[in-house]
């Protein structure tokens with residue numbers, strides 16, 4: 001059943017306890033006196049919901065985790081710099097409570113007026129957060145009349161602030177960000193515009209196997225790149241040199257290839273690869289022959305680190321005629337320029353296509369940002385693990401526990 005949305009709520013004069021994902025990257029300032037936010041994408045991603053609640057007269061109480069302080073107060077994991085950055089983005093001050101429960105929090109909540117915003121300190125300063133502890137949940141829930149979850153990135157975790165609190169608040173809704181993630185990673189894929197093309201890359205088959213299996217029936221084409229392709233190639237009997245490979249997944253890889261054939265799903269492995277004699281910008285590189293009938297493959301002591309020109313051409317053709325494309329995982333070690341051509345070409349082909357283009361989280365997001373193509377995609381997920389679990393067809397605890405419409 002559909003979940004209650006932030007738009008279904010009457011928020012004026014109400015205390016809205018909202019879980020956001022403010023787990024931003026930080027570094028020390030040059031003089032070491034401050035923590036600096038190096039990427040505020042996650043803060044910006046929550047602005048839509050926060051601004052909506054402010055405009056409609058809600059009292060907004062935000063909670064989030066930051067890093068892994070493992071139940072201890074540690075200054076480097078404080079959300080204080082986030083309160084300041086959020087205030088700048090909103091153009092209005094954001095109050096900060098230096099604990100998420102107890103007197104500091106209760107007093108700050110009581111002082112909030114309609115349209116004002118308060119950020120509570122890192123919920124993971126308490127071990128009870130990840131333990132999904134009912135007493136801790138009751139204390140957090142006491143801050144709000146209504147709960148909103150807009151933290152898609154942690155929606156796959158059954159933690160206190162993502163799921164536990166919902167047992168103590170009657171009205172629990174999803175925010176705009178979560179709603180959009182569900183629209184593209186779930187609803188849109190129920191009846192995708194065809195051909196539906198799934199592009200999977202990244203290091204390991206084992207991380208993506210459940211997504212591949214879940215989408216085998218639904219997709220018209222799979223494009224496989226990155227390190228995971230070598231497990232398939234080795235399973236087919238090709239040489240892979242020192243390329244990354246999961247030797248305990250060879251049988252599984254063959255089984256996937258067989259299933260794809262039975263289901264008449266196109267399953268494309270890279271037709272060729274870029275191989276290197278070292279892992280770095282100074283490596284010597286060359287292309288493999290096109291894999292065919294036992295020839296092709298990586299030389300001894302060399303390592304496959306990107307897809308080759310024949311693969312780029314074939315993949316780009318499939319992308320050009322797609323109706324819906326979902327992409328998770330780079331085609332090679334794109335962090336190193338020498339091995340980034342394949343990933344860049346796939347990002348460019350997606351940007352040029354008329355398809356619904358969905359970037360399904362993780363390193364593909366980094367890649368499209370790096371190549372300046374983010375605003376040419378239909379949707380970019382903010383989740384990593386959460387996106388994959390949704391694509392696997394799993395129920396996410398942080399969404400399942402919200403009120404039905």
Ligand code: AMP
Nearest residue numbers: 202203226227244304305329332333363
């Ligand atoms: P994932 O988080 O599973 O999407 O994996 C992303 C990582 O896979 C990136 O850091 C890439 O550098 C890495 N990767 C992609 N292709 C290869 C490859 N051929 N060999 C080793 N690592 C790779």
